[in-house]
Amino acid sequence: MDFESELKLGFLEEAAQSISDVEECFLDLEKDPSNVETINKIFRLAHNLKGSSKAVGFSDFGAFTHEFETFILKIKNGQFSCTPDVVNILLAANDHVKVMIEGLKTDLNAQFDSTQLLAQMKNFNPGTGTAVVSAPAEPTQAVRVEPSIEEILAQQAAQEAMLSNQVLDKANKTNVVAAPKATADETLRVALTKVEHLLNNVGEMVILQSVLQQQMESVQNEELKKIVHQISKISKEIQDSSMSLRMTAIKPVFQKMQRIVRDTALALSKDVQLVLTGEETEIDKTVLDRIGDPLVHLIRNSVDHGIESSDVRLSNGKPAQGKVELSAFHKSGSLVIEIKDDGGGLNPEKLRKIAIQKGVIKPDAQLTDQECQQLIFAPGFSTKEQVTDVSGRGVGMDVVKTNITELNGEIKIESQVGVGTTFRIILPLTMAIIDSLIVTYSEHKFAIPLNHIHETLKPKAMQIQSNQNLGETLMLRNENLPIFRLGDFFGFRSHVPTSELICLVIRTSREPFCILVDDILYQSQIVTKQLGQEIQGVKGISGTTILGDGKPALIIEPIDLIKRKLSPGYIPQKDVHTKVA
Amino acid sequence: MEEKYICFNLSEEQFAIPLLAVKEVIKLQEVTPVPQMPHHIVGIFNLRGQVITVMDLRKKLNLPTAQTSETAIMILNFGKNVLGVVVDSVNFVQTVRENEMQERPMTLAGAASQSVVSVFRKDEKLILVLDIAKALSVEELMQMGMAA
Numbered sequence: 019m020d021f022e023s024e025l026k027l028g029f030l031e032e033a034a035q036s037i038s039d040v041e042e043c044f045l046d047l048e049k050d051p052s053n054v055e056t057i058n059k060i061f062r063l064a065h066n067l068k069g070s071s072k073a074v075g076f077s078d079f080g081a082f083t084h085e086f087e088t089f090i091l092k093i094k095n096g097q098f099s100c101t102p103d104v105v106n107i108l109l110a111a112n113d114h115v116k117v118m119i120e121g122l123k124t125d126l127n128a129q130f131d132s133t134q135l136l137a138q139m140k141n142f143n144p145g146t147g148t149a150v151v152s153a154p155a156e157p158t159q160a161v162r163v164e165p166s167i168e169e170i171l172a173q174q175a176a177q178e179a180m181l182s183n184q185v186l187d188k189a190n191k192t193n194v195v196a197a198p199k200a201t202a203d204e205t206l207r208v209a210l211t212k213v214e215h216l217l218n219n220v221g222e223m224v225i226l227q228s229v230l231q232q233q234m235e236s237v238q239n240e241e242l243k244k245i246v247h248q249i250s251k252i253s254k255e256i257q258d259s260s261m262s263l264r265m266t267a268i269k270p271v272f273q274k275m276q277r278i279v280r281d282t283a284l285a286l287s288k289d290v291q292l293v294l295t296g297e298e299t300e301i302d303k304t305v306l307d308r309i310g311d312p313l314v315h316l317i318r319n320s321v322d323h324g325i326e327s328s329d330v331r332l333s334n335g336k337p338a339q340g341k342v343e344l345s346a347f348h349k350s351g352s353l354v355i356e357i358k359d360d361g362g363g364l365n366p367e368k369l370r371k372i373a374i375q376k377g378v379i380k381p382d383a384q385l386t387d388q389e390c391q392q393l394i395f396a397p398g399f400s401t402k403e404q405v406t407d408v409s410g411r412g413v414g415m416d417v418v419k420t421n422i423t424e425l426n427g428e429i430k431i432e433s434q435v436g437v438g439t440t441f442r443i444i445l446p447l448t449m450a451i452i453d454s455l456i457v458t459y460s461e462h463k464f465a466i467p468l469n470h471i472h473e474t475l476k477p478k479a480m481q482i483q484s485n486q487n488l489g490e491t492l493m494l495r496n497e498n499l500p501i502f503r504l505g506d507f508f509g510f511r512s513h514v515p516t517s518e519l520i521c522l523v524i525r526t527s528r529e530p531f532c533i534l535v536d537d538i539l540y541q542s543q544i545v546t547k548q549l550g551q552e553i554q555g556v557k558g559i560s561g562t563t564i565l566g567d568g569k570p571a572l573i574i575e576p577i578d579l580i581k582r583k584l585s586p587g588y589i590p591q592k593d594v595h596t597k598v599a
Numbered sequence: 600m601e602e603k604y605i606c607f608n609l610s611e612e613q614f615a616i617p618l619l620a621v622k623e624v625i626k627l628q629e630v631t632p633v634p635q636m637p638h639h640i641v642g643i644f645n646l647r648g649q650v651i652t653v654m655d656l657r658k659k660l661n662l663p664t665a666q667t668s669e670t671a672i673m674i675l676n677f678g679k680n681v682l683g684v685v686v687d688s689v690n691f692v693q694t695v696r697e698n699e700m701q702e703r704p705m706t707l708a709g710a711a712s713q714s715v716v717s718v719f720r721k722d723e724k725l726i727l728v729l730d731i732a733k734a735l736s737v738e739e740l741m742q743m744g745m746a747a
Contacts, residue, residue: 222648462632508634549633549643550652551680552740556635562643562650570631570643570650 022075026126029074033119036063037112038270044108045276051100060108061090067115079118082132086111089139098142102284107142109277111135210303213263220253220260221545225568227253261451265300268346268355271310272297275317275344282321289328289339290321296346301353305425305445309355312418316357316441317342319415324361324439334436336360353447358440364433366390373399391431395419423526423577426452426469454544454573455522456565457535459503460510463571464535465544465563470576472525474538479517492521492532499523503534507558507579512536524576531580542566546573557581600697604719606726607673607686610662613726614686614711615693615719620731622674622681624689627666628653639735641685646674653683654735660711677737684731693726695719703727 040063047056064087072080089107093100114135121128227250234246272294283290301309325331325340332338343358366387373379378396385393393399397416422429427445446452453468475494482501483491490501501521505512512519519534544563547570548554558579562570604615605624630642630653639659643650653672657664669688674681703715714734715727732738 218648220648510634547650549650550682552682552737553633553636553640553643553652556633559633562631564645564648564650568645569629570645572631572633 023126026074026076026122029070029076030119030123033067033071033115036067037115037119038273039063041109041112041277042273044105044112045280047100047108048102048105048280057090057094061087061094064090076122078130078132079115079122082111082118082130082136083115085132085136085139086115089142092142104142107135107138111139208263213260216260216263217545218547220257221564223253224257225564225566228566262300264303265447266303266306267298268301268306268309269297271306271313272344272346274310275313278314278317279321279342282318283325286322287327288321288325290325291339291341292317293341293343294345295343299346299348299353301346301445302447305353308421308425309443309445312421312443313344313355313357315415315418317344320357320359320361320439320441324359324363326362330362348447351447353445355443355445356440357443358438360438363435363437363439364391364394364431365435369393388431391433394431395429426467428469451543451545453541454563455541456539456544456571457504457520457522458537458539459505459535460512462508462510463539463565463569464504465565465571465573466522466533466576467573468541470524470526472523472530474523475521477519477521482516494523494532497530499530499532501532501534502580504574522576524580526577531576533576533579544573601694602697604693604695604726604728605673606690606693606721607671608688608690609657609660609686609711613690613724614729615695615726616675616729616731618692620675620677622676625672625674627670627672627685637740640740644683646683649681651681651683653685655685656731656734657685657687659735675731677732680737680741682735682737684735693719693721700728 040060043056043060043063047053047060050056064083068080068083068087071083089111092098093104098104114130114132118128118130121130230246231250234243237243275294276292279290279292320342321340325342326334326336328338331340341360343356345358346353346355348354366385367390369390370379370385370393373390373393373396374381374383376399378393378399379385394415395418397414399414399416419429422443422445425445427443430442430444431439432442433439454465455468455471455474457464457466477492477494481493483493485491492499492501503512503519504510514536516534519536520538522533522535524531524533542565544565546561546563548561549559558575559572560575560578561573563573565571603618605618605621606613606615608614625646628644630644632642633640633652639655641653641655641658643652645651651674655664664685665687667687670685671689672683672685673689674683699719700717701719703712703718711727711729711734714730716730717728718725719728720726
């Protein structure tokens, strides 16, 4: 990559960060329009964006951010106050900058049309704010109020000086030495590949460590034993701290939700407040990247379906403003994210009726209230009669549930009619380590994540019925569960007689089923690794892990496996080449 | 201008690839098979904590796959991806000057012919310079992986 492109890409990385910082400020500003510090911070960020974008040669970007800066300057100078209309424009401009950043990331020479927003910003009139916002862009000739940059900076400096004087004054009065606010974030940006490389080596070290430990049993030398013991302690610590490198605060995802709640509430003319707690809670980078979409959906859902309109709320004796609480915390080795609203709650009877109507359940199905609430996760279920703009985009709560299951997590509902609903998402702290059963089938070892396995049993011969039409069926208590042999999916054949096989009962899908394996070797925490790109995408295999013997084993995703089997056009493989050595 | 090539045997014939693409050469390892793969992808193995996919170039080119003490895996860099490639034996590293490099004869007709980019002579024998990514259809596989 040439130097110029490198500069540009570096700038885009930084810009993306500043723009997510600035969004938070806009929302703060709406709550507290008179906060000088917030306005100053926004101005500084916008100014930096403009300066560096011009420096690296993004002219469109520079021109737009220049106007953006001018607009913010007007707020700063008190030409108009921060009404929701102003914040709307600011947010729209912010979105536009985001679009530009993303566009430039894929094509460094991308061009952008910003005329509409530019006109809105130039022509904004506090009196007729709303009209301008919704009016189509008319590139009218406007008088540009544009102080020179020196003026702005001088003003800025003066204000900052004033501000710090105030701080000093205060400090003097209280006899406390006010340290300058440390804003510099002492972090180091490291490429993910480097971290992964480190983790690979650490994983290998841990395996060797356990081999060493075994070898030590037969050694008499006390001094050597002591040293090995110390090394094992240190390597445990290295393992822990290197694992924590992948952990990052959930903050960026939570901040996005402020905006979602604001926009959703506005679109529905509801008054909703979002309260965030535990933004600093750390989660695995992979989980962070994939939790955003389900959270957006749940939050929208709470605002749309959960919180009632102000009139209804008042008549029910609740405050007019609805409240959604989003919190994250660690609990017994898991990460918990709660979305709690004080809305109308889920009415089991209503859900039941809709489910029957939509054919999700049979009319005579006997369900407890809790089971009724679970219905919202069933495919093809949506509680509103009409699909709304906001939450009814075709993806339903079933997708949310699937997303969370893919992250090895689970989602629970607690709801009380008239009081509110709480969605609780429980996620593993890291995707990298999961509890698994190590099983064998025809001499091959496989890992199956423990969270899928409901129970294991050794079936008696009479419990398994072979049927021409249904295939093999396990009669377990009062259920008849379909049986699949693990090897059937992969073309391996087992030589163990059926009566000796072990049955794993899987209940995480809608239809429970069993998988037969030769034997369960042990239960273990495994470090998951991705398969190479060239062999990814086999349905039913989610990755690989290195077992204690140093050899890789495939990680089975039972539900995907079954989907493959049940999909039309599945042809069982006859045989598969085995080892090369 | 000269460049170093690593020379290896597939069946009776000698092939060469640029040395810079080779991370290391190791003896044949036991691999864990992966189901539903093209027949030349033999499986995965653990190279110091990194799980690496192994392909058998001989299977891809429909050559006999005898196992000897010389059978080796070359660990190669393909852009960001690392692959292991099984060959019959790895022989030596040869420095080839630009003027020693010759165009491939039009007569080449084997399975690998489309992937041979040029040839050079050593000890009165022809060594074929291979575009190994093309020979293994690496790009195709990557796209399949991406699409899935």
